Amino acid sequence: MSIPKESTCFIVNEQPYAKVNFDLNDEKSTFKLTTKPLREIQNGELLIKTIYLSNDPTQRAWIQKGMKADRMYVELVGKNQIMRSVGIGQVVQSKLEGYQPGDYVNCVLNWSDYAIIKKDAIYNKITNKSIPLTQYLDVLGTTGITAYVALQKVISLKSTDTVVISAASGATGSMCVQIAKKVVGCKKVIGISGSEDKCKWVESLGADVCVNYKSPTFAKDMSAALGKEKFCDVYMDSVGGKILDVMLGLTKPFGTILACGAIAGYNDFKSSMIANWPQIITNRLTVKGFIVLDFKDSYPEAIQAILKWIKEGKVIANESSFTVVDLTSPGDFKKIPETWGLLFSDKKGPGKLLTKIGSSKL
The missing domain is CATH 3.90.180.10 (Medium-chain alcohol dehydrogenases, catalytic domain)
Structure with missing residues (x-):
């Protein structure tokens, strides 16, 4: 040309x-x-x-x-x-x-x-x-690698953990759901999304349950999803704002908040405000922020692992x-x-x- x-x-x-x-x-x-x-x-x-x-x-x-x-x-x-x-x-x-x-x-x-x-x-x-180009921006792109890094490098997620994942129907969140449930084998994986249809899709990926954050009873619904355990071990936060506020009160003492994003406040700073910050002190929570670009040396490892999981049927890679x-x-x-x-x-x-x-x- x-x-x-x-x-x-x-x-x-x-x-x-x-x-x-x-x-x-x-x-x-x-x-x-x-x-x-x-x-x-x-x-x-x-x-x-x-x-x-x-x-x-x-x-x-x-x-x-x-x-x-x-x-x-x-x-x-x-x-x-x-x-x-x-x-x-x-x-x-x-x-x-x-x-x-x-x-x-x-x-x-x-x-x-x-x-x-x-x-x-x-x-x-x-x-x-042989791999569609789109997958290199999806499961084999930075979103898939972000999920890998979050759960395999930033923290070491365990099969005994109960984990809650916000934005669970999104690109990174949906990968986290699959890795947590089908690769790590977490005891309980709870997703959070913004509609009943999206919640059903998240559950089809392997989440034990997905909670609609737009429900007027969201906080009660989250408590019900956690059940007798009452609290989660790990909360992966991609949204901030009111959802983070609720989850600060539902993460167990000495638990972990994994901070991946804060989309709730990107266009409205007031929506990013939280009132439950003292929970970090009183329950000795660990809050870990991370950027996937800090883990460039792990990209080849992540891609090979994800390709293996696709082959094993643990991660969905289709339209x-x-x-x-x-x-x-x-x-x-x-x-x-x-x-x-x-x-x-x-x-x-x-x-x-x-x-x-x-x-x-x-």
Whole structure:
């Protein structure tokens, strides 16, 4: 194919303090659709065509207005900068040893149709073509690896544990449910999700029970799910806010809170507030925060373990575990921001949310 001279992309137009403005016709819209010239690639670089974009809640923090750069684990995306994402792309042009046109890479990309990247942006070169590309952003991507790291590295989950997993119908949460129940063999695995249908799906993955956090009796429902044990040994928190507040009171003395995310407060800081912080002191709880990027050396180990679990039937790796929004039709590129926005709505389906913006034909 001919080498493109420009890239269609989204820049951050206005960094949001609270809710994201997805109205592209509004001058105060969070994102703006534009084109930027593509320079010639230099030695050590690749020109990549974007195929799939990963949609992740953590991207919200990258664009937060007023966020201090020295308190973030990755570089922020500032005003007028191209929005960043993890994704899968195909090499169009290479000046990096070991990579040829047509190769697929799992890497840091942008909300753009083409991008120039260096080697340090690459997570891995995809060589096993028998595995669908989507799985490298799902069970074999950072979400699946996050679940592995959380339960196998950050803590050592035991078969005698009762574990509660929030956002259990999400990409990472659903993997945690499967690992906890089918790999570790935990005594009891309780999921938390936002609808009866999603709860049923979580239970189909192996959870003993899943509790709907939107129920007006959520706290009582959680106590009922825990049963005679009353408390859990481990609570994996991906949401913060009122759910964390409830679980601080339902984690046993000397138990563990595994802090993976805080999506409840990403668009509304008031929703992240908790009142039960003293429980950490009175019940001597251990709270462990972690970022999967700190465990890069464990990625190959995690991928091999997950592949083994897929083969053994302990982890689901099919179209039920992810949702792809296809934006490859003419004019659909502009829907990239609103597709990402599904993460913060009730419209998102179970599992991983992916956006397809390009074909794999050069």
